[in-house]
Amino acid sequence: MGSISGLSPNQLQLIKATVPVLVDHGKSITTVFYKNMLAAHPELNNVFNMPNQVNGHQPRALAGALFAYASNIDNLGALGPAIELICNKHASLYIKPDDYKIVGKYLLEAMGEVLGEALTPEIKDAWAAAYWQLADIMIGREQQIYQQSEGWTDWRDFKIIDKVPESDEITSFYLAPVDGKPLPAFQPGQYISVQVYVDELKCDQPRQYSLSDKPSPDYYRISVKKEKGLDATESTAAAHPGYVSNLLHNTKNKGDIVKVSHPAGDFFYTPTEENHPVVLISAGVGLTPLTSILNTLTTKSPAERKLHFIHGARTSKARAFQGHVAGLAKEYPNLRATFFTSQPSGEDKQGVDYDHVGRVDLSKLDSTNDLFLDDFQTEYYICGPDKFMTDTKSSLEGLGVKADRIKMELFGTGGV
Numbered sequence: 335m336g337s338i339s340g341l342s343p344n345q346l347q348l349i350k351a352t353v354p355v356l357v358d359h360g361k362s363i364t365t366v367f368y369k370n371m372l373a374a375h376p377e378l379n380n381v382f383n384m385p386n387q388v389n390g391h392q393p394r395a396l397a398g399a400l401f402a403y404a405s406n407i408d409n410l411g412a413l414g415p416a417i418e419l420i421c422n423k424h425a426s427l428y429i430k431p432d433d434y435k436i437v438g439k440y441l442l443e444a445m446g447e448v449l450g451e452a453l454t455p456e457i458k459d460a461w462a463a464a465y466w467q468l469a470d471i472m473i474g475r476e477q478q479i480y481q482q483s484e485g486w487t488d489w490r491d492f493k494i495i496d497k498v499p500e501s502d503e504i505t506s507f508y509l510a511p512v513d514g515k516p517l518p519a520f521q522p523g524q525y526i527s528v529q530v531y532v533d534e535l536k537c538d539q540p541r542q543y544s545l546s547d548k549p550s551p552d553y554y555r556i557s558v559k560k561e562k563g564l565d566a567t568e569s570t571a572a573a574h575p576g577y578v579s580n581l582l583h584n585t586k587n588k589g590d591i592v593k594v595s596h597p598a599g600d601f602f603y604t605p606t607e608e609n610h611p612v613v614l615i616s617a618g619v620g621l622t623p624l625t626s627i628l629n630t631l632t633t634k635s636p637a638e639r640k641l642h643f644i645h646g647a648r649t650s651k652a653r654a655f656q657g658h659v660a661g662l663a664k665e666y667p668n669l670r671a672t673f674f675t676s677q678p679s680g681e682d683k684q685g686v687d688y689d690h691v692g693r694v695d696l697s698k699l700d701s702t703n704d705l706f707l708d709d710f711q712t713e714y715y716i717c718g719p720d721k722f723m724t725d726t727k728s729s730l731e732g733l734g735v736k737a738d739r740i741k742m743e744l745f746g747t748g749g750v
């Protein structure tokens with residue numbers, strides 16, 4: 335299959351006509367696709383999240399993406415944000431144009447294997463053209479991101495220069511480049527990929543971690559939650575989702591080397607001329623990119639900017655950075671901090687360890703003093719579990735906040 339861009343009107347119709355087929359067979363196609371491609375190209379196991387293959391997350395996500403693409407084949411603008419999310423993730427994994435040839439070949443073959451004669455030569459050609467239309471857009475965008483990476487276009491060795499527990503389950507890793515060269519600045523909110531060798535899977539595994547401190551030329555900081563993982567049985571062992579976080583927590587220490595990619599990601603704080611209030615709302619380990627934004631804003635913003643850091647945790651011991659944020663709030667009079675705890679312990683004191691019992695609930699906050707709803711330019715950044723983010727966004731919209739003032743980190747949902 336070559337690089338054919340542009341679809342004829344007939345091909346557009348054919349792609350639209352396959353939408354119901356993707357509803358019925360999308361997941362089977364993508365499951366066969368990954369199985370055959372990874373068998374023929376085992377080196378790609380180093381790129382894909384293996385547990386997400388086994389637990390079906392990845393085939394489901396790709397099937398969803400194919401469905402969205404076919405449904406919007408004559409309205410590609412609608413896919414812009416999703417494409418940007420995926421291209422950033424690809425760039426953080428150093429996906430190259432040649433990888434698209436491999437993916438295209440095995441995707442079309444998988445369609446043939448699952449659909450049999452229903453995949454007529456005409457429909458197959460239409461899908462080849464559709465695939466390359468999207469691939470060319472993505473390759474082009476990824477090239478742009480690589481060009482902005484100041485020559486850092488492959489995995490780079492970083493030494494762990496410090497390892498600091500932040501809570502019962504979250505530990506920070508301070509990472510400095512082995513080559514000693516100054517690090518490029520990133521946009522607060524962005525992530526890096528960290529790649530380590532996982533013995534049990536016999537391959538390298540990359541994972542994305544948000545940078546959790548303000549930019550520094552000397553080091554990057556990530557703060558990693560030790561995932562519990564599934565109870566592994568023989569058949570689900572490879573579906574264990576916590577390989578990399580457990581490996582980092584249990585075996586990686588000061589002086590050890592990990593591979594790191596250039597910062598990427600489309601969720602970040604965008605500086606503005608005016609100092610509009612900023613509300614940072616997170617749950618669990620979702621506080622990491624928002625802590626980076628907070629640390630940047632409290633360094634750079636004039637004192638009159640209003641900020642509010644709102645966080646929800648299961649327990650006080652699970653929460654990271656509470657002391658840090660409370661300390662900043664003392665130094666910086668316009669910074670408010672509100673902590674929700676779902677299950678406070680008997681020893682926890684309201685007003686010290688937490689402010690409200692329960693999950694993050696905006697109705698417990700004051701619309702003017704806490705949410706700054708009186709300023710329609712206030713910006714809201716949300717990060718945490720998917721449902722938490724969509725529910726919080728709906729709550730804000732219900733309070734009259736315009737959708738374009740709300741940003742969410744849809745971290746787990748895009749790409750490989």
Ligand SMILES: NC(=O)C1=CN([C@@H]2O[C@H](COP(=O)(O)OP(=O)(O)OC[C@H]3O[C@@H](n4cnc5c(N)ncnc54)[C@H](OP(=O)(O)O)[C@@H]3O)[C@@H](O)[C@H]2O)C=CC1
Nearest residue numbers: 544617618619620646647648676693718719721722743745
């Ligand atoms: N850069 C990024 O985009 C990052 C994103 N994340 C995302 O954060 C999520 C995981 O965070 P984690 O620490 O494991 O979360 P936890 O499961 O530990 O939950 C943390 C808090 O969120 C609350 N919560 C969970 N679901 C909801 C909901 N639907 N509405 C309101 N509150 C909710 C929990 O309440 P309760 O105690 O009642 O369960 C708890 O108080 C992941 O989905 C991950 O993708 C994490 C890190 C970085």
